[in-house]
Amino acid sequence: MECTLRPYLPIAVYGALVLGTGFSLTLASSIFGPRVRRLEKESTYECGSLPLGSSRERFSVKFYLVAILFVLFDIETVFLVPWAVVYRSMGLFGLLEMLAFMGILLLGFVYAWKRGGFDWE
Amino acid sequence: MTWSPILLDVIRAVLIFAAVMTLVPFLVLAERRISAWIQNRVGPNRVGPMGTLQPLADVIKLVFKEEIVPARADRVLYSLGPLLSFAPAAIAFAAIPVGRGLQVVDMSVGVLFVITATSLAVYGISFGGWASNNKFSLLGGLRSSAQIISYEIAMGLALISVIMTTGSVSLSQISEGQTSFLCWNIFRQPIAFVIFFTAAFAENNRLPFDLPECESELVGGYHTEYSGMKFGMYFLAEYVAMIVMSAMVVTLFLGAWSPGFALPEGLLGTVISVGVFSFKLFAVLFFYIWVRWTLPRFRYDQLMHLGWKSLVPLAMANIVVTGIVVTIWDAVQ
Amino acid sequence: MSFSDSIFWVFATTAVVPAFLILFTRSIVRMAFLLLGSLAGFAGLYLQLNAAFLGFTQVMVYIGGILILFLFGVMLTQRSDIPVREKVGPALAVPGFFAGLLLMAALLFIALQNPWKTHPPVPVTEPDTPVIGIKLLSTYILPFEAVSILLLAAMVGATYIARVQAPGAPDGQAELSDSNAEGRLE
Numbered sequence A: 001m002e003c004t005l006r007p008y009l010p011i012a013v014y015g016a017l018v019l020g021t022g023f024s025l026t027l028a029s030s031i032f033g034p035r036v037r038r039l040e041k042e043s044t045y046e047c048g049s050l051p052l053g054s055s056r057e058r059f060s061v062k063f064y065l066v067a068i069l070f071v072l073f074d075i076e077t078v079f080l081v082p083w084a085v086v087y088r089s090m091g092l093f094g095l096l097e098m099l100a101f102m103g104i105l106l107l108g109f110v111y112a113w114k115r116g117g118f119d120w121e
Numbered sequence B: 001m002t003w004s005p006i007l008l009d010v011i012r013a014v015l016i017f018a019a020v021m022t023l024v025p026f027l028v029l030a031e032r033r034i035s036a037w038i039q040n041r042v043g044p045n046r047v048g049p050m051g052t053l054q055p056l057a058d059v060i061k062l063v064f065k066e067e068i069v070p071a072r073a074d075r076v077l078y079s080l081g082p083l084l085s086f087a088p089a090a091i092a093f094a095a096i097p098v099g100r101g102l103q104v105v106d107m108s109v110g111v112l113f114v115i116t117a118t119s120l121a122v123y124g125i126s127f128g129g130w131a132s133n134n135k136f137s138l139l140g141g142l143r144s145s146a147q148i149i150s151y152e153i154a155m156g157l158a159l160i161s162v163i164m165t166t167g168s169v170s171l172s173q174i175s176e177g178q179t180s181f182l183c184w185n186i187f188r189q190p191i192a193f194v195i196f197f198t199a200a201f202a203e204n205n206r207l208p209f210d211l212p213e214c215e216s217e218l219v220g221g222y223h224t225e226y227s228g229m230k231f232g233m234y235f236l237a238e239y240v241a242m243i244v245m246s247a248m249v250v251t252l253f254l255g256a257w258s259p260g261f262a263l264p265e266g267l268l269g270t271v272i273s274v275g276v277f278s279f280k281l282f283a284v285l286f287f288y289i290w291v292r293w294t295l296p297r298f299r300y301d302q303l304m305h306l307g308w309k310s311l312v313p314l315a316m317a318n319i320v321v322t323g324i325v326v327t328i329w330d331a332v333q
Numbered sequence C: 001m002s003f004s005d006s007i008f009w010v011f012a013t014t015a016v017v018p019a020f021l022i023l024f025t026r027s028i029v030r031m032a033f034l035l036l037g038s039l040a041g042f043a044g045l046y047l048q049l050n051a052a053f054l055g056f057t058q059v060m061v062y063i064g065g066i067l068i069l070f071l072f073g074v075m076l077t078q079r080s081d082i083p084v085r086e087k088v089g090p091a092l093a094v095p096g097f098f099a100g101l102l103l104m105a106a107l108l109f110i111a112l113q114n115p116w117k118t119h120p121p122v123p124v125t126e127p128d129t130p131v132i133g134i135k136l137l138s139t140y141i142l143p144f145e146a147v148s149i150l151l152l153a154a155m156v157g158a159t160y161i162a163r164v165q166a167p168g169a170p171d172g173q174a175e176l177s178d179s180n181a182e183g184r185l186e
Helices: A006-032 A063-089 A092-114 B003-038 B054-063 B075-095 B110-119 B121-131 B135-166 B169-175 B191-202 B226-251 B264-291 B301-330 C003-022 C028-048 C052-077 C090-113 C126-137 C140-162 C179-186
Strands: none
Touching: A006 B003, A006 B054, A006 B075, A006 C179, A063 A092, A063 B135, A063 C052, A063 C126, A063 C140, A092 B301, A092 C028, A092 C126, A092 C140, B003 B054, B003 B075, B003 B226, B054 B226, B075 B110, B075 B121, B075 B226, B110 B121, B110 B135, B110 B169, B110 B226, B110 C052, B110 C140, B121 B226, B121 C028, B121 C052, B135 B169, B135 B191, B135 B226, B135 C052, B169 B226, B169 B264, B191 B226, B191 B301, B191 C090, B226 B264, B226 C003, B226 C140, C052 C126, C090 C179, C126 C140
8 A cells, every 4th residue: 555644544443432432431421420400509519609700810921921932942852853853973073063952941930030930820 | 565564464453453342341450449449448349350341331321321412512523522532532543663663553743643643632521522512611621722732842842752762653663672670761751751741641531630520610621512412422432542541651651561581582582571561550540640630730720830941941841952962972982 | 525625524524624614603602613614624634744743733722722722712701791793884884894905806817817726745754843844944944933933022011911910010110120028018
């Protein structure tokens, strides 16, 4: 079979098993469990008292900053992977190249640190 | 094209999946028994011999529980949340070699595959937490997502230095590079090992990093509103993810399926390698449980500081040091 | 249609159908979920093109990173007491409709006119990751370094825009001082 995806066949089988199990488990309780609808039961859980305010609360912008920094470092990691694989065949040149790349990133990291990007209260 | 290699692939996939799914209930039981032992309690010992049927009883109970979908919840995403948590964690195991030449699929980018798949667990947690329409769930999901992505950086950077020493991102090649005892990556990359293992705890939301389900602040965290088997699936996903992470620790650092010396050729060697891998896996899992019942929980700011201010710089420094050492080593050789 | 063609159509459908459904979805979080499917379809296409590294990078960066960013952004801004859908009067709807139509016509025109260069799949004899690594460190060394500067700029910008500083300190004052100590005073 001239298909570039042939090596992935076992994982397709495996994935089908996982998804099949997952879906049947998701449905299990709604099929076998009882279903008695009560207003109190379906109301938002807040330790027994009446729910206060909106449940879509606003939260700190810090989380967003963490997500941005994550994306940036994620991209960095992805760039470093192919470099790391061939590193040993590159010799000194590879080392210098990486030092430059990491050095520039370190600047950003230090800046974010100094500005309190990693501080939590 | 013949059918037999395809059939062999299918059988292997089914067997490995079955093994993982069988391991989960025993792991749950082990966790409860070991915790009881650590805390000088008795633990579940009534159902079946030594309580071995307890997990089965739990599953049956969960399946026959009523499922309560909170009013005003986003029903579609609410139902998909547990699945999104479980599926990526389970699929990640496909790339891990459980014995010599024995894995579902030998990918050239195995390391990336596992890291990518485990990182997708974030979605089950954040969609589930959001869809429940409960502020505790939302906050729990959010905290958990931020925690997971923060520690993923440290984990990824720790992996870079491992890849530098092994020169490969294929898990089977990394395993084969550790056949002799001194070549185990724990000796070649001890700092990366510590960072990776710490981050693995955080990725799995295990104590000491189990803030998403910090009972005193967030009730149950992202799964507060879940009941029945959907709750069970979050539980299942957590344990599957734990198995995957432990298997990664074994494969990357603890010599994978190698006992430290050369194995005999043929079937006997393969069987021994599976046994060795399982033994190491159980040892790491035991360590996981041991830590959980020994350490207290971190505070959220401490958690973020540890991730960003300690582990990330440490991992970056480790890459630079590895780079210099490897260059000098190769020049001397 | 060969087997590998049908696989292509599976991935292509996975990529396009959720993208289409996004247009008809009201909940922004559901849109993010649909985007997940769409991006996964693209990753599948990369795998089919023998670019395993690129495929997993796509999942790691876009699904694992950018989408989380979207999700946080949506959760950060969305509130139940503000309606997501605003009433749009004909004064906006009519020009909007024609502008959309024009854009679609232009895109269709380009897609149909362009002589797409297709060539048979390149047979792969080795894993693609080392090949990419060598290329990055030789032919594409300048872009590789430029990326690090781009990332630096993004990091500085993000930190600046998020205005993270010790609580209670006036704007811009706490930037380079020890924000930790100032926070403790609160």
